[in-house]
Amino acid sequence: MNTINRRSVLLAGLGAVGAGALAACTNGPGSGDTPSLVSPSGSAVAATDKRRAGTGTVRNVTLTAAPAVLDLGGRVTARSWAFSGRTPGKEIRVSTGDTLAAELSNQLPGRTSTSLHWHGIALRNDMDGAPPVTQNVVRAGSNFTYRFIADAPGTYFFHPHVGVQLDRGLYAPLIVEDPQEPLSYDDEWVVVLDDWVDGVTGTPDEVFDELRQGMGGHGMGAMDGSSSSSSASPSSDSMSMRFRLMGATSDLLGGDAGDVKYPYHLVNGRVAADPDVYRGTPGKRIRLRIINAGGDTAYRVALGGHRLTITHTDGFPVEHRQVDALLIGMGERYDVLVTLGDGVFPLVALAEGKNTTGMALVRTGSGAAPSTGVRPKELDGEIPTAAQLRATDDVRLTPKKADRVHRIELTGGMHRYNWAINGEQFDMRDPDARPILVETGQRVRLDFVNTTTMWHPMHLHGHTYQLGTEGPRKDTAIVLPKKTVSVLFDADNPGQWMLHCHNAYHGEAGMMAVLGYRA
Numbered sequence: 001m002n003t004i005n006r007r008s009v010l011l012a013g014l015g016a017v018g019a020g021a022l023a024a025c026t027n028g029p030g031s032g033d034t035p036s037l038v039s040p041s042g043s044a045v046a047a048t049d050k051r052r053a054g055t056g057t058v059r060n061v062t063l064t065a066a067p068a069v070l071d072l073g074g075r076v077t078a079r080s081w082a083f084s085g086r087t088p089g090k091e092i093r094v095s096t097g098d099t100l101a102a103e104l105s106n107q108l109p110g111r112t113s114t115s116l117h118w119h120g121i122a123l124r125n126d127m128d129g130a131p132p133v134t135q136n137v138v139r140a141g142s143n144f145t146y147r148f149i150a151d152a153p154g155t156y157f158f159h160p161h162v163g164v165q166l167d168r169g170l171y172a173p174l175i176v177e178d179p180q181e182p183l184s185y186d187d188e189w190v191v192v193l194d195d196w197v198d199g200v201t202g203t204p205d206e207v208f209d210e211l212r213q214g215m216g217g218h219g220m221g222a223m224d225g226s227s228s229s230s231s232a233s234p235s236s237d238s239m240s241m242r243f244r245l246m247g248a249t250s251d252l253l254g255g256d257a258g259d260v261k262y263p264y265h266l267v268n269g270r271v272a273a274d275p276d277v278y279r280g281t282p283g284k285r286i287r288l289r290i291i292n293a294g295g296d297t298a299y300r301v302a303l304g305g306h307r308l309t310i311t312h313t314d315g316f317p318v319e320h321r322q323v324d325a326l327l328i329g330m331g332e333r334y335d336v337l338v339t340l341g342d343g344v345f346p347l348v349a350l351a352e353g354k355n356t357t358g359m360a361l362v363r364t365g366s367g368a369a370p371s372t373g374v375r376p377k378e379l380d381g382e383i384p385t386a387a388q389l390r391a392t393d394d395v396r397l398t399p400k401k402a403d404r405v406h407r408i409e410l411t412g413g414m415h416r417y418n419w420a421i422n423g424e425q426f427d428m429r430d431p432d433a434r435p436i437l438v439e440t441g442q443r444v445r446l447d448f449v450n451t452t453t454m455w456h457p458m459h460l461h462g463h464t465y466q467l468g469t470e471g472p473r474k475d476t477a478i479v480l481p482k483k484t485v486s487v488l489f490d491a492d493n494p495g496q497w498m499l500h501c502h503n504a505y506h507g508e509a510g511m512m513a514v515l516g517y518r519a
Contacts (some may be wrong), residue, residue, distance in 0.1 A: 002279040013147075035161075037432060037496055037516040038132045041126040044494040047126040052149045055097040063089065063423055065114055065160075065170055066107035070199070072266060073274030080201035081108055082169035088192045088267045088293065089172030094323050096153045099161070101253035103145045105197055106138045115184070116146055117161040118174065119331060120315055120475045122462055123148035125495025130161045130461060133431050133496050133514055137162060153178035154315020155333040157192070160254045166504045167197065167295035175289065176315075183311060185337055186284040192269070193290070193349045193358060195297040197243070202452035204295065204504070207243040207260055213507050215415045250353030252327055252383065253298060254480035257353020259414070259505060260296040263359035265351050272359040272372040282342035282364045287311075289335050290464075291329040295504035298455075298478070300383065301326045302351040302364065304376035305343070308336040310389065316464060316473035318389040324381025327352065329457035330475035332386075333504035335394065346370045350379055375418045387485075390473040397488055402445035404491075406436050410450045410458070410479060410501070410511065416456040417509050419452075419501065425510025426500075435516035436499065438491040446499075447486045455480050456506060461497040465489040484492070491517065 028453055038044045068082040083089030094100055106114050115138055117129040127148040128134040138144040159171040173190050201289055248257040268276035280286060288308075300316055302308075302325035310321045312335035326334050344367040349358040361369055391397075410417035419425070438444050446465065448458050459476040466473050466485035479485045500512035 007437050010287045031471065031486055035437060036519040037435060038494045038519050040128075040495050040518075044519075045125045048492070048494055049149070052151045053097050054099060054149045054151070055095065057095070057417055058099045058101055059092070060103075061092055061099045062103045062105060063116065064105045064107055067109055067167065070169055070269070072196070072264065073270040076200070076264065076271050078196065080169040080198040081165070083172060087169030087171070087194075089170070091173045091175060091190060093175045093177060094150050095177050097149065099147060099149050101145055101147045103143055104138055105143050106140055108140055111140050113139050114160045114165060114170070116158050117461070118146070118148070118156065118158050119459075120154065120156040120181050120333070120464075121148070121150060121174070122152060122464065123150070125462065125493070125497070128461055128495075128497070130498045132428060133498060139350050139363070150176045152176065154312065155291065155335055156315060157291050157293060157333070159293065161498075164204040164208050164295070164508050167207070169198065171293045173289070173291055181335065183287065184285070185287045187280065188287045188289065189278045191267060191288055191322055191347065191360065192303070193289045193292045193294060193299050194266045194269075195260070195294040195351065196264040196266050197260065197262050199414075200263045202243060208505055208508055210240045210243050211259055212303060212417045212509060213240065214417045239517045245354065248353040250298075252300070253352060253451045253455045253478075254483070256481070257298065260350070262354075263295065265297065265349060265356060267347065267349055267358045267360040270360070272357060276360040278360065278362050280340050280364050281487065282340055285337060285339050287335060287337055289333065290326065290328060292330050292335045295328070297354065297477050298327060298329045298352040299358070300352050300379055301328060301382075302348055302376050302378035303338060304346045304348065304370070304374065304378065305341055306338050306345065306378070310384070311335045311337055313386060313389060313472050314464065314474040314476060316395050317392045318472045319392055321384060321389060324378040326476075327383055327385070327477045329455075329476065329502070330504070331457050332474075334479075340364050341454050343367045344369055346374050346376060348374065348376055348379065386474060386477060387467050390470055391466060391472050396470060397490065398444045401468065402488065403442040404438055405445045405447065407447050408436070408446050408499070408513075410448060410452055410456050410459075412509070412511065413452055414454070415515045419506040419509040419511035420500070421511055421513045427510035432514055432516060435496070437513045437516060437518055439518050440491055440494050443488065444491050445486060445488050447484055448477075449484045450479045450481055453481050456500070456511065457502040458485075459502040460489070460499050462493045462495060463489045464496065502512055
């Protein structure tokens with residue numbers, strides 16, 4: 001069933017307005033007191049883009065978004081949407097400084113509009129792919145070319161930024177290679193994790209329609225932290241339980257682990273019963289680039305019989321740290337090095353708090369594949385938080401007092417499904433009504449204050465921030481329930497940028513805001 005949710009319809013209508021809609025984003029209805037903001041395609045954006053160091057090389061690709069019947073392995077098929085009939089989509093690789101010219105062809109059904117967001121890339125604002133803020137939607141049957149310089153090496157990915165399309169099959173890795181790569185290794189393996197519902201038990205739009213009914217409270221709960229799914233016990237006749245997950249808890253995530261029941265957890269588009277296999281040689285050093293493209297699931301990741309050396313998070317280098325396993329929230333990426341043993345080893349992605357796993361295999365020798373339910377001991381070993389990592393000297397921000405401090409309260413709860421920022425659910429009809437204001441050249445501190453009973457992976461477009469004064473550079477960070485995470489960044493990329501929870505359903509419910517540069 002190809003449902004079209006309220007946001008898709010609204011954005012399609014905005015797209016029909018034409019280019020003038022973006023100009024209107026600086027002075028939307030009901031925001032008469034809002035300061036004028038830098039236009040996504042204005043002179044300040046163009047001037048900043050001219051300063052980006054480019055190689056002159058242009059990589060041209062075409063990405064066709066269309067319905068597809070996907071083979072997930074193990075005789076499991078799913079009717080979904082994907083790029084060129086596969087998920088993940090074909091990896092894109094460029095070198096630092098290259099220009100990517102990616103033509104999106106929207107062949108989705110009916111009147112479905114879409115876009116592409118280049119997650120983690122600090123690119124020019126009008127190429128960020130976040131309607132209605134940075135562009136109009138790409139309407140059904142239309143094309144749009146994203147053209148930008150990828151000037152920072154790292155592990156990234158791309159996905160739509162319309163409705164809950166992120167939870168379909170429309171995503172793929174984007175790897176920006178460093179021509180002067182300082183790491184020494186023999187091979188790479190890109191690992192994409194995903195929680196899968198589409199075309200199996202329902203669609204993401206149906207999931208969201210159920211979740212947004214709340215917990216059967218109709219007036220229950222409070223905007224500043226009503227009960228989560230793990231602690232409430234509504235009667236079964238007061239709400240649908242087709243997709244809603246109850247009782248998913250995790251100490252690592254501070255309590256409630258997630259909202260959605262997923263029938264499968266995929267590693268590189270394959271179910272655990274018929275896994276993706278990396279074939280290598282014992283003793284070789286491999287770089288794993290691990291991406292969580294999921295909608296509602298954090299993954300605890302380990303390679304049985306091995307320790308992992310963390311080298312990067314969200315594309316930026318950290319001081320190397322050897323660990324047993326990783327905790328990766330939606331939208332996060334980690335790069336690790338591992339020296340392969342001899343045999344067959346499970347790469348397990350434990351759906352944190354959900355008591356199920358995804359799996360791939362590393363095969364360097366003979367031996368039988370482990371069972372799909374295998375749980376390597378490394379999953380219960382040393383698992384660092386991002387805050388325990390330290391940025392390398394070459395990417396660490398120079399010490400400086402913050403010129404601007406913003407308190408970003410994460411609010412809402414499961415009873416009303418009223419997830420929001422600072423108590424205000426984001427309104428697509430008036431996106432710049434309450435911008436988080438910054439000015440070019442400022443050192444900005446954002447204090448993410450989680451007043452809710454659930455964790456949130458908070459993602460900032462167009463920038464990387466630093467956790468604290470010496471922590472890693474990231475664009476997506478886990479904020480635990482009732483905790484505060486402070487991040488710093490330099491306001492050096494003018495425009496209007498989305499700041500939101502990367503739980504697809506929390507963001508769509510309203511846990512979004514615009515971080516806007518004063519004109």
